[in-house]
Amino acid sequence: MQLVHQLVDIDTAMKAAKQAQEKGCYLDAAMKLRSLGSLLEQCSGAELQLEIYETLISKKTLLEEHFVYDMKDIWKSSLKWEEAGPEKNVKKVILKVATGNIMQMEQMMQALNYFEHLDFYLRKFGNKVLKYLLEPVITMKSTVEIHEETNLTIIEIESYAASPKPHYTVIFSIIIDVFDFLYSHLNFAIEEDVTLMNRLGEIISEEFCEFFIKNCLSDTIPSHSNDLEAYKVIAKATEDFQDHLVEIGFLGTSNQSILEYARNVDVMFANKICRKLLGRARDIMKKNLHDMMEVGPISPSRHLEIEETMEDIKHFDTLKPEIKLSDNTFQFPKCQISKSAHELLLLVYEVLDEAVQSNDFCSVRLFCTARNIFELYSAVVPTHHKMFLETIPQQVALFHNNCMYLAHRLVTLGHEYSSRFPTVLRSHTSTFIDQVTVLRELGISVFLKFMQGQRKQILDILRDSGLATLGEDPKITPSIEKAVRQCLRQMELLQTVWENVLPANVYCKAVGCLLNALVEELIIRVTTVEDVPATTAVHLVTVFSVVINRAPHLFQEHGEVHRFVKRWQKFRELVLILGASLRDIDDRWADSKGPLAQEFTPEEVKQLIRALFQNTKRRSAVLARIK
Template sequence: MASFVAEVLSSAGQMEREEINEKLSMLGRRMEELKMEIHSATSGASATFTTFEPSFDVTTTLADKVKAISEEMQELSEKIDTDIKGQLNISTGEFQSLSRQLEQVTMVMSVLDKLSKAQQLMENIATATSNGKYSEASSSLLMLMEAFKKPTCERQEEVKILVAVRIQTEVLKQKLIQDLSDTWKETVSWTCLDAPSVRSEKRDPTAPEEEAKQWELKLPKSDSSSEQQALKEMVTALEALGQLDGRIQTLGRQLVQNVFSLALRWPKVAVKETPLSQGKKVLIKAESERKQPNCVDVFSIIGNILDLLNDSLLHVEVEWRGGGEGHTERVPLMSLLGDQIAEKVLDGVVKECLSHSIPSTNKELESFHEVVAVTQKFQDKLVSLGFVSNSSRTLLDYVQNVNVLFANKKCQDILERARSLMTTDIHDTVQISSDASPGELPPLDKSGNPSKEKQRKIDAASDPLLSNATFRMPTCRISVCVQELLDLAYLTLNEASTSSPQCAVQMFYAVRNIFELFCSVFPTYHSHSLANFPQLTALHHNNCMYLAHHLLTLGHQFKHSLPADVSSTFVDLIPGVRGLGTSSFLDQMNTQKGILEQYLQGADGFTAVDEEANYASAERSLKQSLHQLTHLQKVWQDVLPSSVYRKAIGSLFNSLITQVMDSITSLEDISSEAARKLFMLLKLVDKKGAVLFLTDKDDSESKSASSKAKVDLHRHVPKYAKFTEIQMVLNGSLQEIADRWAEGMGPLAAEFPPNELKQLIRALFQNTDRRAGVLAKMK
């Protein structure tokens, strides 16, 4: 009985398998027929994707057939799952074969189903694009791209039709982007009406490029519903395809370069709107001559342009992915434009407009509230348009910080003025008189009366216990620019004494910066003049001494009018300023000494001057040296303080006679004729020495003037006494020399060491017993 039941079941399973095999065979044949029909339907004379062209009616029928076969396959699959799997132990091999056939048929069906949907989406894209429904076209394109994002089957890159569909999808995407780009250009377009290429063909190619001043902007009509609808379609499609951000960036760049730059650099910019059959055009033209515009005009022009753009284009809202991943919100295009260029526009307004409106005087500061009000109104307008967010404080923070800005601008103007004075010529001079009152400084108010601090200094200077020279600058000449520089410092400190504490502090340090800047800029800018022109070196020396003279008391004069926390002193700057003038003048002195030494090289050590040629060379060298000293007398005597001049010319003359004496005392043999000639040369130098200390007002024939010059000569030329003694030795006898030696107690012994005098005597006199006796007394 059991064997009979097993046989019956086996027969039933065999019949079911045969029935399933028959149905699978039938489905396979129908699949092949369906593939042929799809091939026929998608092929034609001109291929849409590579070699295939779809037909809507045929594909609809094919889709129905695909659906019917899919349902039959589903039923067959369920039957296999319910009826056949129970017999796996009996027929595992046949079941695996049936499963593989089912997978293959399912894969083919999946490909056919995807191709059917792709054909329908492509038809939708073409229809929507032709009707101007770009948002629908972009939606269908995204669905088509999503459908082919995941692989449909194994080795799908070998399936030609799938490769062709992907290529056609990319072609459709690029074509849609190009259509949207063309539509955008027709909707928003820029035209330069005075481009350099058309303004003048004769323009010098080496000249700088002129800025375009006329632009024409085409926009859609704001009151046309059809154009507004088309605009929304275009913007939605651009955003969906990721192209909107690039268009907004381009629009923003053109606005900044073509429109806002004109508003920030030209005082008057006209904006004229003209309606067209399709859209409207806006003419933007810079008028009048270029100069700094005021804030009201700039804000008005920028606001008008943004209003026009907002009414025609930028009011359109789009879904924008802004918050986090997957988060979207509807924002107007104006906000997107603001994200791109708002920071640049606001920075331009601050640098090109508001910075020039910052007051530079206390009177202008009082009326600055008008600028603050206009800026607040402009800020509110930008926020209402959505160009900037409520949290944007760039403009308001700038104008509301006016006290700091005022101080900064004031200090900047002061330093710019100071630098300008430092880089002007220093040849223009003015005389500083020692007769001026010690407290006489540049007037600090309209009345010109000295302050209480100054009056105190005047009274102190009149105290009989103090010298009359107290707080006095010796008579000399200084550069006009330096006097103006010091006036600037006084006026700045006077204004600081009436300003707010914060401003006063900044202005005080601006004055300190003036003198620090002087130490850096002045010697660097005038380095060539200071090194090559002795007169300018002397002026620079006086300039530094003059500034240092005032720095001694400058801070104390304003001590009680400046904030208490300010250490109002400039004394620490004095060593640097003085050292600047001193080092420059000492360098010039060394240069002049080198020139004198170079001239004396032509004398060839004063050897053999008894020969006419050698004497002429020695005389020429001395005359050149004396001429150089005379030149210095002319350029220095009227410039330097008298005491400084006498010390300087005395040092140079001392250097000259020292070199001459060293050359003579080193000679080993001096004939009587050579001694006579040397005496004549020294007399020439001696005669010129006293003249160097005479002033222009002195009469050279006057005995008192000559006596005073002789006194200055002995005081400021340390070697002059020795110079007179060597003249006596050259022109005197052995007895006269012995008498002036006076057993080491005479004037000759005070100037000459024994060995040096012995050497000179041996060179001048022959070796006799008398000479030996004189030399023996010199110990």
């Protein structure tokens, strides 16, 4: 009898569920289907072995599937999306909400929620709300039209892709219109104290807030400290916007992300302006280095004064140096720099001027940004202009000058602003002095690397000529003269691009270094040869005379060749030896007191005499006096 009663109860539950669905009481139908499942679960023992049990299980499953499918059909007929054929740069989206049977829609949603299927459909719906209704009105100029037809309420949104982003007040207004539409027509109670808007907010509010902050609120953050006061109006509008979304149930009271963003305007302002400034700095650094301008001499913009008491002055009077420093001390020399380097420095001054006028938090961030600009310079410029800095001498020289120029200005930059900074910066060591060495070393390393490459080229040219085998084949070949002229021509090309770019002293040292490498290589090759025939010596004198005649012209003052080319006088003495007689050599040695003795060691002179002259009594006598 118990089995019969169970079967009757199950049959009754099935019929009740069908009747409830037919009447449109979908939540009641869902609950009866769920109770049907409970009745089947109560069966045990021999009952489970009956064929009818499996049939009832299958029928119950089928009833639930059909029920959910019917709910899905009602959902689709109640909420219809349409996308009008897009014109050029215009997109139109329509959402139609069936209003003929509100009770049916509410029951359908409650039933889906009871079966835990609502979140699936609501997520799909919420994603469309974001994609088609909310995101377009935030990023594009849009119009919203809401109207009613028979048993329908329609919202149409038309967006114009090519238009500028609308003002924040327009965005706020349209978003509120969209949410009010959803609230008016879809805010059903799906369970106790939970509405559809609550559940929709749980699903998409985080994504909406993130998109809204990134694409709307971030644009309202001021770009200048003078506009911070006016931001109070925006903050109030944002607060009202947040309150409205909380009121309709889309946002929970715990979701304060929009308000927190608006209230942290100081932090957001600092973040925005610092990102913007670093972006401008990066763009400046990528500009062509060869677009140049002249600077110098540059001295500190104002005298650096030390506050002294009368007692201090009396105490240090005895320590004052008798020789005063030149007026040119600490001046930056006249040279060419890239316009981008000067533009970058002006940007840093702009940053520090902004820091002076800002509150404590912003001033610290801006000061750090100013420092970061120079750190960024050390990373970006050598990388972005790498190919040019390895191959083009003018750009190498300009980069060297840029680094030195910026480093020179950094020495006093912190001091120039120290008295004007807010207290929070004055209480710390607000300086750029630690970055001076970094920039100088960077400029020097790039320039020296290029110099090493040029020196290697010069030495390779000489070693590939006949000069390298002079000891094995004493015959002078045309390739030696060609190689020497090629080396000189290479340095004359460097003179063309460097002379008016580098500071005079740096230019002279650089060219002097390369020229010294050239003459030193010539000296070594000749002084190590064991036998130099007279004709070869004459030819060497001719070739080396080309160097003596052309090399001084690499310097603005021809006499500077003696100052900047360490082996220049030794090279001249070598040329004299190659064309001199034994008597002339003896006279220039002058018992270790002559000019020859100042440049060559006794062994080197003896080696040259043995290579140039045959073994005679006179040669022996001269060799004996060389000591």
